[in-house]
Amino acid sequence: MGITIKDIAKHAGVSYSTVSKALRDSPLVKKPTKIKIMKIAEELGYQPNVAARSLVQKKSFTIGVVWPSVERIAPSILITKINDLLEEKSYTTLLSINKVESAIATFNRFQVDAILVFGENKTVLSDSSIQTTVPILYYGLKENSTYPTIDVNRRKAIKLAVNYLQEIGHKKIAFIGDLSDVDPLQKEKAIGFFEAMNVKRASELPDLVIPTNGLEVHDGFHAAKTLLSNNTDITAIISGSYDLTRGILRATSELALHVPKDLSIISYDNIPQSDNLEVTLSTVGVPVTRIAKQINEALLSIIEGNDIQDSIILEPELNIANSCAPFGWYD
Amino acid sequence: MGITIKDIAKHAGVSYSTVSKALRDSPLVKKPTKIKIMKIAEELGYQPNVAARSLVQKKSFTIGVVWPSVERIAPSILITKINDLLEEKSYTTLLSINKVESAIATFNRFQVDAILVFGENKTVLSDSSIQTTVPILYYGLKENSTYPTIDVNRRKAIKLAVNYLQEIGHKKIAFIGDLSDVDPLQKEKAIGFFEAMNVKRASELPDLVIPTNGLEVHDGFHAAKTLLSNNTDITAIISGSYDLTRGILRATSELALHVPKDLSIISYDNIPQSDNLEVTLSTVGVPVTRIAKQINEALLSIIEGNDIQDSIILEPELNIANSCAPFGWYD
DNA sequence: AAATAGATTAACAACGTTGTAATTTTAATT
DNA sequence: AATTAAAATTACAACGTTGTTAATCTATTT
Numbered sequence: 001m002g003i004t005i006k007d008i009a010k011h012a013g014v015s016y017s018t019v020s021k022a023l024r025d026s027p028l029v030k031k032p033t034k035i036k037i038m039k040i041a042e043e044l045g046y047q048p049n050v051a052a053r054s055l056v057q058k059k060s061f062t063i064g065v066v067w068p069s070v071e072r073i074a075p076s077i078l079i080t081k082i083n084d085l086l087e088e089k090s091y092t093t094l095l096s097i098n099k100v101e102s103a104i105a106t107f108n109r110f111q112v113d114a115i116l117v118f119g120e121n122k123t124v125l126s127d128s129s130i131q132t133t134v135p136i137l138y139y140g141l142k143e144n145s146t147y148p149t150i151d152v153n154r155r156k157a158i159k160l161a162v163n164y165l166q167e168i169g170h171k172k173i174a175f176i177g178d179l180s181d182v183d184p185l186q187k188e189k190a191i192g193f194f195e196a197m198n199v200k201r202a203s204e205l206p207d208l209v210i211p212t213n214g215l216e217v218h219d220g221f222h223a224a225k226t227l228l229s230n231n232t233d234i235t236a237i238i239s240g241s242y243d244l245t246r247g248i249l250r251a252t253s254e255l256a257l258h259v260p261k262d263l264s265i266i267s268y269d270n271i272p273q274s275d276n277l278e279v280t281l282s283t284v285g286v287p288v289t290r291i292a293k294q295i296n297e298a299l300l301s302i303i304e305g306n307d308i309q310d311s312i313i314l315e316p317e318l319n320i321a322n323s324c325a326p327f328g329w330y331d
Numbered sequence: 332m333g334i335t336i337k338d339i340a341k342h343a344g345v346s347y348s349t350v351s352k353a354l355r356d357s358p359l360v361k362k363p364t365k366i367k368i369m370k371i372a373e374e375l376g377y378q379p380n381v382a383a384r385s386l387v388q389k390k391s392f393t394i395g396v397v398w399p400s401v402e403r404i405a406p407s408i409l410i411t412k413i414n415d416l417l418e419e420k421s422y423t424t425l426l427s428i429n430k431v432e433s434a435i436a437t438f439n440r441f442q443v444d445a446i447l448v449f450g451e452n453k454t455v456l457s458d459s460s461i462q463t464t465v466p467i468l469y470y471g472l473k474e475n476s477t478y479p480t481i482d483v484n485r486r487k488a489i490k491l492a493v494n495y496l497q498e499i500g501h502k503k504i505a506f507i508g509d510l511s512d513v514d515p516l517q518k519e520k521a522i523g524f525f526e527a528m529n530v531k532r533a534s535e536l537p538d539l540v541i542p543t544n545g546l547e548v549h550d551g552f553h554a555a556k557t558l559l560s561n562n563t564d565i566t567a568i569i570s571g572s573y574d575l576t577r578g579i580l581r582a583t584s585e586l587a588l589h590v591p592k593d594l595s596i597i598s599y600d601n602i603p604q605s606d607n608l609e610v611t612l613s614t615v616g617v618p619v620t621r622i623a624k625q626i627n628e629a630l631l632s633i634i635e636g637n638d639i640q641d642s643i644i645l646e647p648e649l650n651i652a653n654s655c656a657p658f659g660w661y662d
Numbered sequence: 663a664a665a666t667a668g669a670t671t672a673a674c675a676a677c678g679t680t681g682t683a684a685t686t687t688t689a690a691t692t
Numbered sequence: 693a694a695t696t697a698a699a700a701t702t703a704c705a706a707c708g709t710t711g712t713t714a715a716t717c718t719a720t721t722t
Contacts, residue, residue, distance in 0.1 A: 336679070
C-alpha cells in the first residue's frame with residue numbers, strides 16, 4: 001500500500017539500504033545522492049513504517065499515556081504541555097482511554113518506549129495485576145505501587161496557604177474543597193488544612209470547612225454562597241482547585257464582595273490563567289510547566305534505562321498576587 | 332526484552348509456527364498442544380508484538396483518533412462509547428492530541444487501520460495538506476473536505492424543538508446558545524432557530540436570543556438569569572447544549588421558577604443523563620449511542636475497503652420528558 | 663600506470679510474526 | 693504388516709526497516 005524505501009530505491013536507482021541511510025541523514029552517503037533521495041521520498045509521500053522500524057530498533061519513539069478519564073479538565077493542560085516537551089525530543093505521545101490494565105497491555109504490544117499513567121482517583125491498582133516489560137511512570141498519589149512516581153505535595157501546599165494567611169493576620173480562614181473519600185488526591189489537601197489548623201477532622205471546624213461534591217465551577221459557586229451568607233466574619237478562603245476558585249469569585253461578585261478588600265483568596269493549582277478574572281490569583285501549588293518538565297525528564301530517563309529514584313515529590317510554591325491582602329489593610 | 336513465540340516454542344518443545352497458530356486458536360493444531368502452549372504463554376506473560384504482526388498482516392487492529400482538544404467534555408462521552416463498541420470487535424483506539432496534520436502522519440507511520448478525525452471548531456483543514464494512505468473518517472461539519480463525514484443535522488434539531496413548542500401553544504420561545512463565529516457547529520444551531528422563527532439574524536429577536544460565550548454550565552446559568560430577570564413573559568427556552576441546560580436549571584431553581592410549570596425547556600444534546608436534575612429533560616438531538624454506532628459501522632466499513640457514501644447526516648429526534656408542558660396547562 | 667587508502671554504495675541478516683507449502687505423525691483400511 | 697489418507701506439525705519466505713560487513717568506486721601517491 002504505502003511507499004517503502006524499496007520504491008524510493010527503484011526510482012533513485014540505488015540500493016534500498018542507501019535510501020535508509022540517506023533518509024536518516026547518515027554521514028555514510030554522499031550529499032548529492034542524499035538530496036536526490038530525499039527529494040524523491042518527498043515526492044512519493046513516503047512515511048516511514050514504525051512497525052518495521054521499531055521491530056529492528058526495538059524502539060518506537062512513542063510514549064503511551066494511560067488516560068482513564070478524558071473528562072477531567074485539569075490534567076488536560078498538563079498532558080498538552082508534556083506532549084509539547086516530548087515532541088521537541090522527537091517523541092510522540094499516544095493516549096489510551098481504556099482501563100489501566102488493558103491500556104498498559106496495548107502499549108506493551110505496541111512496544112512504546114515508556115508508559116505514563118495518570119493516577120486515577122478511583123482505581124488504585126496493585127502492581128500484581130500489571131504485566132509490562134515497558135517501563136512505567138506514575139503521576140499522582142503513590143499508594144501501594146512500586147513503580148516510580150511523580151507527585152505533588154498537596155498537603156504542604158495547603159499548609160503554605162494557611163500559614164501565609166495567618167502571618168498576614170487572618171484568623172477566620174475557610175477551606176472549600178472536595179472532601180469525598182473516593183479521591184485521595186483531594187483528601188490530601190483537606191488533611192493539609194486540618195493539620196495547619198491544628199485539628200483532626202472537619203467536624204472540629206464546622207463553619208470553616210465547606211465540602212463540595214466535585215471540582216467544577218458551580219461547586220465552588222455554591223459552596224461560597226453557602227459559606228458567605230452564613231458566615232460574614234470569614235476574612236480568607238483557601239480553594240481546593242482553580243475551577244472552584246472561579247466559582248468562588250463568581251459568588252463574591254454576585255454578593256458584591258470585593259477581593260481582596262472584603263475577602264482574601266488563595267487558590268490551589270498553579271496553571272496559567274486563561275480566563276480573565278477580575279483579579280490575578282494568589283496561588284499555591286506546583287506550576288504545570290514544572291510538573292511537565294519533571295515528568296518529561298523522568299520519562300526520558302527511564303527510557304534510557306536509568307532507574308530514577310523511585311519517587312519524586314514536587315514541593316509546592318506560594319505565588320502572591322492580587323487576590324489576598326493583610327487583614328485590616330483596607331480599614 | 333519481551334517474550335516471543337520462539338521462547339514459548341522452546342519451553343513447549345514445538346516449532347514457533349505451531350505456537351503462532353495455537354495462540355490464534357487455529358484449527359490446524361491439536362487441542363492438547365494448543366492448551367499446553369496457551370498455558371505456557373500465560374505463564375511467561377507473553378504479549379504479541381503488534382509491530383511484527385502488523386508488518387506481515389498489514390493490519391494493526393487499531394483506530395487512530397485525532398483529538399485536538401482534550402479539554403472538551405461533550406465529545407468525551409462519545410469517544411468513550413465508540414471505544415467500547417470497537418473493543419467488542421477487538422479493535423483498540425489510540426488518541427493523539429497533536430495537530431491534525433501531524434496526528435494523521437503519526438497514525439500513518441503506525442499503520443493504524445483507520446483514522447477518525449473529530450472536526451475541530453477552529454481548524455478547517457484543506458485536504459491538500461493531508462498525506463495519508465490510511466482511510467479517514469470525519470465527525471463534524473463538512474466544509475471543503477472530500478473525506479467521508481458523519482455529522483448531525485443540528486439545524487433541524489433546533490427547528491424540531493421550536494416547532495414542537497409552538498405546537499403545544501408556546502409563543503415566547505427563547506434560545507440560549509453560543510453564537511460566536513468561531514464554532515460552525517454552534518452556528519448551525521442558531522441558524523436553525525432563526526429559520527424556525529422566520530428571521531434572518533439574532534438582532535431581529537433581541538429579547539429571545541441570548542448569546543453565551545461558551546458551552547459551560549455557568550454560561551447557561553448567567554444567560555438564563557439575564558433572560559429571566561428581564562423577560563418575565565418567556566414561556567419556553569431552547570438550550571444549545573446539555574451543560575448550558577444544567578446552568579439554566581440552576582438559575583430557574585434559584586429564581587424559584589418551576590419547570591415545566593412556569594417554564595418549558597428543551598435541550599440540545601441527547602446524552603444519558605448522569606446528573607440527577609430535578610426534572611428529566613426533554614431533548615432534541617441524536618442519541619450518542621446512535622452516533623457512536625454509526626461511526627463504529629462507518630469505521631469498520633472503510634477498513635474493509637468499502638467506500639462509504641461520502642457523507643452521512645444523522646437526523647435528530649425529539650424526546651419529550653418532563654421539562655416541557657403545553658402552554659397554559661397549569662392555569 | 664599501478665598500488666593503495668578512503669569514500670561511497672550494495673548485500674544481507676536480523677527483528678517477531680503470519681501464511682503457505684512441505685514434511686512428519688497418526689489412524690484407518692486392506 | 694503394508695498402504696493410504698488425514699491430521700498435526702514444521703520449515704521457510706515475507707513484511708519494511710536498520711546495522712554490519714562486503715564490494716566497488718575515486719582519488720592520491722608512487
